[in-house]
Amino acid sequence: MREFNYARADSTRQAVSTHGRNDQAAYLAGGTTLLDLVKIDIMRPEQVVDINRLDLGGIETLDDGRVRIGALVTNTALARDERIQRDYAVLSEALLSGATTQLRNKATTAGNVMQRVRCPYFRDGVSSCNKREPGSGCAAIEGHNRSVHAVLGTSEHCIATHPSDMCVAMAAIGATITVEGPDGRREIDFLDFHLLPNDTPEREHNLKPGELITHVTLAAPLENSRSGYLKLRDRASYQFALASSAVIVTLDGDTIVEARVALGGVGTKPWRAFDAEKALKGQQISEATFKRAAEIALQGATPYAHNAFKIPLGQQAIVRNLTTLTA
Amino acid sequence: MSDSIIGAGPKRIDGQRKVTGEAPYAADHHPDNMAYGYGIFSTIARGTVTGLELDAARQSPGVIDIFHHGHFPELHRSPASMPQGNKVEETRLPFEDNHVHYEGQFVALVVADTFENARAAARKVVVSYQADDNAIANLDQGVKAHGTKKGGDNHERGDAAGSFDGAAHSIDVTYTTPVETHNPMEMHASVASWEGDRLTIYESSQGVVQQRGALSKIFGIPQEHIRVESPFIGSGFGSKLWMWPHAVAASAAARETGRPVQLVVPREQMFTTTGHRPETRQRMRLATDDSGRLVSLRHESINTTSFTDQYVETCGSVTKSLYSCPNLLVSHETTQVNRGTPTSMRAPGAAPGLFALESAIDEMAHEAGVDPLEFRLNNYADRDESQDLDFSSNHIREATQKAAEQFGWHDRNPEIGSMREGHEIIGYGMAACNWEAIKRECEARVSLRADGTAHVTCATQDIGTGTYTIVAQTVSDITGLPLEKITVRLGDTSYPAGPVSGGSWTTATTLPAVAAATREAIEELKGYATSKKGDFADVDSDSLTFENGQLTHDGQGVDYVDVLKGQRLASADGHAHTQGADDRYSYRSFGAHFVEVRWDPGISNLRVSRVVSAIDVGRVINSMTARNQVEGAIVMGLGMAHFEATDYDARNARPVNNNYAEYVVPVHADQPPEVDVILLDYPDLEFNEFGARGIGEIGITGMAAAVANAVYHATGKRIRDLPIFKEKLMENVPEVQSA
Incomplete structure (x- = not known):
């Protein structure tokens, strides 16, 4: 077999020092991305640092009302947590709409943030792919690009969607990611964490070499808010979103006081739709308002040969979600 | 035969070994x-x-x-x-x-x-x-580059072209189906x-x-x-x-x-290298007279095949005989593409063929202004006009009417988009289903053993359909032995030659051989019992009966185990070699699907919410495994209708979605809340002594058309190209300049 070094870390510091700044090293949590891609020979780490023994499995409410989630909290545990279900329904729903029970039982919070794209041209090991082999081109742009390719945030170098549902909810909620690395600890705003492909699609996130995600801290819940996640796809389960929306609203009577909207399945990163939110704030709830906001959210979208339907579908995901939440 | 075990629904005799992981599959051997x-x-x-x-x-x-x-x-x-x-x-x-x-x-x-x-x-x-x-990536490219080649199984009667021209009502439409991959x-x-x-x-x-x-x-x-x-x-599903x-x-x-x-x-x-259902393009030309009777029917199909072999998907195989029509043409052609060789996939020919035929019948009914149910009842064939033979047994009208009644077809408002509930528009659709009944030659061996068990061997296979169980039921029915005293061994060439498990012919082929071998074993046993040293030494063996494990004469019974033990014999054995079907009749199975779909235009979501199917497959041997076959085929059919397609990159003919995540088949959550299967259970005794015609494939035929017809009723959109992806039903999808 292709050999690699395996080390099990007992502390965050040990994990970081074992990993070092080695760009051929990888942290192993649930393994649902890493092991999958190692088996199909797309990721070839020389050093694997197993972090499953670290004490990062807790969920705690901070004094300022924020909720701090350990990197190793599984998707199942997070979705079923009472506080999350009560104060962040959008996050619980997003988690439960993803993957399968078996995968959610293994997959972790930090691992979900770090998951790789589903683009078949990335995964086949043969086609040109700027993520896998920078400079080789993007086979998806003129290829088959129906289900796991984006219409927002694409570049001429990469059009793969970020596949996560959880991250879309977190983008709407607002969060910070805490990392620990060779240079110590720092915090990254969730919306700055994932990078647009631009002309460096091989760079997917803002981590420096060797940095390890230790926590994701959710912004305090909006008081009196309602939230929900709506995921649209072909079959009813076990499929990545064709389009999805995470919406949080607070109302005063029929007036929208606060609105947060994020999109999945259509963007190259978890997509916060700030302009759509502005179009909602202070408005009376009405189908026309929702539709206008949805149009604004998808403004500037670039359709490709097989995924143009994601533009109206993304709009529908927003309108229906808002309609249900404000009913 | 006693009625207790044939037609009952005992659970699979191999079920426990399978669910406990004890059953060895090929790669478990080391x-x-x-x-x-x-x-x-x-x-x-x-x-x-x-x-x-x-x-x-x-x-x-x-x-x-x-x-x-x-x-x-x-x-x-x-x-x-x-x-x-x-x-x-x-x-x-x-x-x-x-x-x-x-x-x-x-x-x-x-x-x-x-x-x-x-x-x-x-x-x-x-x-x-x-x-x-110049790799050929799809059917269109193949036809353009190399044209087509004639396939087999063509049929022509009357003058289909002449009777089409000038007919009262006519349609000329083309349907396509993509490559589907078995994915067992x-x-x-x-x-x-x-x-x-x-x-x-x-x-x-x-x-x-x-x-x-x-x-x-x-x-x-x-x-x-x-x-x-x-x-x-x-x-395997054929792969x-x-x-x-x-x-x-x-x-x-x-x-x-x-x-x-x-x-x-x-x-x-x-x-890639283990077969697939090929891509098809099917041109349908139908015409009726004023009263809505078919006067012309043409079904011309092209399917993709490899550059190494010619595989013909016989899309028109059912078209030849399902409807009465004096002027009819069925033709099959192939075109070469750079894909592996296709092969049979559950209901080969009929599955894509009935998508086209039963969609076209729906379109024709609308064109002629007749309810699609009435249209079918008016046009179903009463005999096989392609072979000029009577059907051995055909209850398609009863199947159609029973399913229609159970489904509530007559409550539908035929106006398009007229039935709504909440956000959803409800559509009703129906289609006939059909499959040939085939019986092949088969050998089997049965031993009645001195330890009180019966042992059956036959080199056919149980592909998950329940063959082990129905073979045991057959022996139990004849001998009276309980199922747990019967061991069945299949899937090994050291046993007497049995058929390929395909074509829905395993039941009709295997059971008569097993029954004959069982009777042979009983005859051998009677021979031992009536021999000089036997328990019935002076009795004519023809006057002995065998029931519940005992040989009986004049009210006096002897357990067969004692007969064998008395002569120090290990077993009484029977071997049989039975033949395939004759050609006195056209042997086919029939049925109808009724489907309710719900289209939510606000989120572009299509789901199948209800299915009622009535199936006429002759006698049902095991009611549980039979129902399981039809329900499974219905679910596979709805996958064919709106999920399944193997995508190939048009630039280089490489399959793109070659995994379980992106090749979309139905999951549990896609199961319609209600699936109702009616098994008519009329024994077809012209076909074999059990009256069973086989049930593995018929359930998938017609399903995609029933869904497409329901989608039309809900949305007014005729989707002639499978699968029925949501974008085909959506409004306002931006046009993209194709690269």
Whole structure:
């Protein structure tokens, strides 16, 4: 077999020092991305640092009302947590709409943030792919690009969607990611964490070499808010979103006081739709308002040969979600 | 026959072994000193292999040998004859030469001491190609580049063209279906080992006898020197009917290395080198008179095939006889593309063919202004006009009416988009279903043993459908022995020759042979009982009866075990060889599907919410496994309707969605909340003594059309190209300049 070094870390510091700044090293949590891609020979780490023994499995409410989630909290545990279900329904729903029970039982919070794209041209090991082999081109742009390719945030170098549902909810909620690395600890705003492909699609996130995600801290819940996640796809389960929306609203009577909207399945990163939110704030709830906001959210979208339907579908995901939440 | 066990619904006798993991599947076999093979598969779809860099792979840990076109034994092709028992779908042998005809074709095989070492070494092999830029990626490209070639099974009666012109109502429409891939849960696998010039191979196979025949031809050794075993199969759906190149590669590698070799086909290659349902384009021209009676029907289809073999998808096979029409034309043509060779997939021909026919019938009914249910009742054939024969048994009108009533068809408002509930628009659709009833020759052996058990052997297979169980039911019915006293052994060429598990013919083929062998065994037992030393020494054996395990005469019964023990005999044995169906009748199965769909235009979501199907397959042997077959086929049919398609990159003919995540089949959450299966259960005693016609395939036929027709009722959109993806139903999808 292709050999690699395996080390099990007992502390965050040990994990970081074992990993070092080695760009051929990888942290192993649930393994649902890493092991999958190692088996199909797309990721070839020389050093694997197993972090499953670290004490990062807790969920705690901070004094300022924020909720701090350990990197190793599984998707199942997070979705079923009472506080999350009560104060962040959008996050619980997003988690439960993803993957399968078996995968959610293994997959972790930090691992979900770090998951790789589903683009078949990335995964086949043969086609040109700027993520896998920078400079080789993007086979998806003129290829088959129906289900796991984006219409927002694409570049001429990469059009793969970020596949996560959880991250879309977190983008709407607002969060910070805490990392620990060779240079110590720092915090990254969730919306700055994932990078647009631009002309460096091989760079997917803002981590420096060797940095390890230790926590994701959710912004305090909006008081009196309602939230929900709506995921649209072909079959009813076990499929990545064709389009999805995470919406949080607070109302005063029929007036929208606060609105947060994020999109999945259509963007190259978890997509916060700030302009759509502005179009909602202070408005009376009405189908026309929702539709206008949805149009604004998808403004500037670039359709490709097989995924143009994601533009109206993304709009529908927003309108229906808002309609249900404000009913 | 007692009515208690035939027609009852006992659970599968092999069920416990399967759910506890005790049942051995092909790759569970690990003969001593076994090595592992791992393939290197072409990454181009057309061209030649110009070089192989093997040094790094050879030095990789555990590598035993690496086979390729320059290093592989000279073998022979199997002439692909089903009657002679040596059919293969892809006649080209692996590593025969350096030509590449499809992406995913074997170009080399690493054999190593472990699976991991074989795989790691395989990834170190560097293959260079001379790619031919003219790879044909799809049906359109094939027709444009090379045109079409005539296929078989054509039919013509009357003057279809002449009667079309000037008819009161007519339609001329074209339907297409994409490539669908079988994707059984268990991947294809071979474990081959040799002792001298004798080969034993464990295979996930739907036809051990055919595989033995093909291996005999390919390796040039007598059939008696080959044993193919396939006791359990994680399903096949047709992909395992005929042997594929991996089995030849494993067998040859085992002979050359002198070690048993296991070779499992990786999931991605389940989309390339083990068959698929081909892409089809079907032109339908129908015409009726004023009263809505069909006067002309033409069904002309083209399907894709490989550059190595011609596989014909007989889309018009049902069209020939389902409806009464004096002027009819059915034709099949093929066009070559750079894909592996297609093969039968559940209801070959009929599944894509009835999507076109039953969609077209719906369109024709609308054109003629007749309710689609009435239209069918008015036009169903009462006899097989293509063969000029009566049907042995046909209850399609009753099936259609019963299902319609249960479904509530008559409550529908035929106006498009008129039925709503909440956000959803409800649509009702229906379609007929149909499948040929086939019976083949078969041998079986039954032993009534002195330990009180019966032992049955037959070299057919149980592919998950329940064959083990219905064979045991048959023996139980005749002998009165309980199921737990009956052992059934299938899937091994050392048993009497049985049929390929396909075509829905296993029940009709196997049970009569098993019944005859059981009676033979009883006759032998009677012979022992009436011999000089027997319990009924002076009795005429014809006056003995056998019931509940006892031989009886004049109210005096002797347990058959005592008969055997009294003479120190181990068993009484019977062997039978039964023949295929005669041609006195047209033997077919019939039925109808009624489907409710719900289209939510606000989120562009289509779901199938209700299915009622009535099926006329003759007598049902096991009500539980039979229902399971139809329900499974219905779900597979709704996958065909709105999920399934193997996508190929139009630029280079490479399959794109070659995994379980992106090749979308229905999951549990897609199950309609209500699936109601009505089994009419009219014995077809002209067909065989059990009156059973087989049930594995009919359930998928017509399903995609019933869904499409319901979608039309809900949305007013006729989707003639499967699958019914949501974008085909959405408004305001921006136009994109195709690259």
